[in-house]
Amino acid sequence: MPREGILVRTPYERITDEQVQQIHHASMEILKDPGLISFNKEAAEIFHSNGADVTTVSSGNNPCWLVRIPEELVLSAVDSANKTVKLGARNLENILIMKGDEPRVFFITGSETNTWLDVDFQTYVRKSEPATEIRVPEFHPRRGTVADLCKSAHVCEHLQTVDGYIRTVNIQDKDITEDNKDVNKFFASLNNTTKHVMSGLTSLKQLDNVVRMAELIVGGKEQLKENPIISFITCLVKSPLQFVEDTTDTFIEVCRRGLPVVVSSSPQAGTSAPIKEAGIMAQINAEVLAGITLSQLVNKGTPVLYGSVPVRARMDTLGDSYGSVETSQYNIDCVQMARFYKIPNYSTSGVCDAKVPGQQSSIERLFSDLVVTLSGPQFLHCAYGLLDCNAIFCLLQAVLDDAHFQMIKFFLKPALIGEKEIAETLKQIREVVATPQKMYIRHIRSVMRSGEISSPYPFEGDLANDNVFALAYERMNELLAKPVEHIDSVTTSKIFQEIPGLLPRLNVYEERR
Amino acid sequence: MSEDIIAALKENVIQGRKTIADEGIDEALSGKPGVVELTQSALDNNIPLETIIAQGLTAGMQVVGEKFATKEYFIPDMLASAEAVGAAMEILKPLLEASNIETKGKFVIATVKGDIHDIGKNIVAILLKGAGYEVDDLGVDVPTEKIVEVVRESKPQFLGLSALLTTTMLVMKEVVEALKKSGIRDKVKVLIGGAAVSDEYAREIGADAYCTDGFHAINVLDAFQKSGVQ
DSSP, X not given: OOOOOEEOSSOOOOSOHHHHHHHHHHHHHHHHTTOEEEOOHHHHHHHHHTTOEEEEEEOSSSOEEEEEOOHHHHHHHHHHSOSEEEEOOSSGGGOEEEETTSOEEEEEOOOOBSEEEEEEEEEEXXXXXXXXXXXXXXXXXXXXXXHXXXXXXXXXXXXXXXXXXXXXXXXXXXXXOTTTHHHHHHHHHHTTOXXXXXXXXXXXXXXXXXXXXXXXXXXXXXXHHHSOOEEEEEOOEETTTEEOHHHHHHHHHHHHTXXXXXXXXXXXXXXXXXXXXXXXXXXXXXXXXXXXXXXXXXXXXXXXXXXXXXXXXXXXXOSEETTSHHHHHXXXXXXXXXXXXXXXXXXXXXXXXXXXXXXXXXXXXXXHHHHHHHHOOSEEEOOTTEETTTTEEOHHHHHHHHHHHHHHHHHTSOOOOSHHHHHHHHHHHHHHHTSSSOOOGGGHHHHHHTTOSOOOOTTOOSTTOOOHHHHHHHHHHHHHHSOOOOOOXXXXXXXXXXXXXXXXXXXXXXXXX | OHHHHHHHHHHHHHXXXXXXXXXXXXXXXXXXXXXXXXXXXXXXXXXXXXXXXXXXXXXXXXXXXXXXXXXXXXXXXHHHHHHHHHHHHHHHHHHHHHTTOOOSOEEEEEEBTTOOOOHHHHHHHXXXXXXXXXXXXXXXXXXXXXXXXXXXXXXXXXXXXXXXXXTTHHHHHXXXXXXXXXXXXXXXXXXXXXXXXXXXXXXXXXXXXXXXXXXXXXXXXXXXXXXXXX
């Protein structure tokens, strides 16, 4: 049985059907005029050979082509793209089935941050009352390592609400190079979680090694097609409207291998996209559709996700403001556009502007997690543990995020109101009203044990003390102490024999000797 | 036979099953006698009162308390068990009086005049009954004169006053003053509770204790017992 996710029965819609149509038509206009600049020759050739109007813009050291994509080519690609995408997993119970027209949400981690935030607790004494001590969390940033990535995958394996895993931290160990980064990040992730693993690629040269690693884990090429335990995310389009040379190469090669891939676009309203909602929406939709069109021209039927990471610019720095309310609005609009095309959506929430766990991070992420979930994206990249936009990962924050996703999942359970419940309740009301004390407490008990009552916040303090961080820290360490199901020793041995560049310290069986 | 009845009685207290109609927690007990039926059955089989109370009711409540402390049980479970024990005590009451076995004490409880809130008051009453106190619940919106009259007539060791509102909490002071005027203030310990009141307010109006909830009330009463208040 695949994972259930959470079905949003009546998804929140921010834009009307008419507005969806308006954005669609504007995007079609954009794809024709001005079209996209392609810095990738092969992409330009593929579009040209399929009827797009392609002209050379520059043929010097930095050649590029203007690609004008006709509407029929886009609509044909939308038509041939899979409406259901399966993301496999080492544990078959963790497989994710995403249907473009079904608002069933799966919560997934990511993205890659450079900084890992350590937490420790210092004890302070009150000056006026030396007998009173308080413990205060302190956060220490440092460069992320492959050991951190293992820890992050390990904890996310045990977090109930996490449905899939995107690497959370960029591995920057001294022995990690451009040539071995991909195999190590995929292995560290796959070896510590039995959930689906998605990642970007640092080097196209490593694609076949990564795919071979996945084949070894599942038992072969065909088995990987049947159970794609890995998938890729590529930002092939740089906003505004440019196919990037290297990531488009990667994208084309992933499509050729028929593995699931996210066409991701991340325009920033105000700088790389218009500041107005209509503008950023028309542009991001055009950019994603251009990528989807390319995927289908390369390999018809490539399982592709409509990936949207729109963001508004901060007015003070013109940096990203993932915590802004508009960012959630754009994401919800994108969910609706993807549903219009019936292509499963990769959406974004929970990325906050706050730099450390605290009140700001809680408010920003809970707000966007809740509203974007309510719109019913299929693949919600909801940034467990991410802080400072995309720069910092904190495992403690990921544990805190799991608690509020439990609340969101509970909130979205269907209402239990029906003839049977009404009849039972009427009987109960009549019974209780006839008693001297008129209390329903006795009837709580069976409901309490049936799972119909939501759990209290797991990190609730006592009386006047707020112990959220300390309790979440305890929980984090409990999860780290709980074993995970690693790849078996025989397969691990094969992987280490066949795949070059893997760090010996990642072989848990060798390390145990 | 007697041992089976007492074991079943204890188990049904733990399960919070007052009567045969209650569902409890263990579905296997559905349709089987609850605490009320088992208490009657124990009497019919001539099991001594002390055994019924100590090995059945009290032993069961002790387990409930342990489960509550470890968060296996929550307040609704505790209340269900206490309510079941309270119902058993009602059955045993005439026999206890006849055999001169004393309860833990008599407790009169009321929501004061002008206030109709009674959830907290009812919970306290159920818990105290379950803890072995003889509880006389006067209800809500009870006039001060009525409270004084009951204290004078039935001579309880303890009086519990409840008020939710900042306006009606003032009536508690009136009750304490009225008890003084009637010359019976020193005959009864006055405990107050409710969202609006506090430890400080209890001291201000001359009450003997402020209780945060029913469990706290049991602890306060037990402390009074230990210090010799009867």
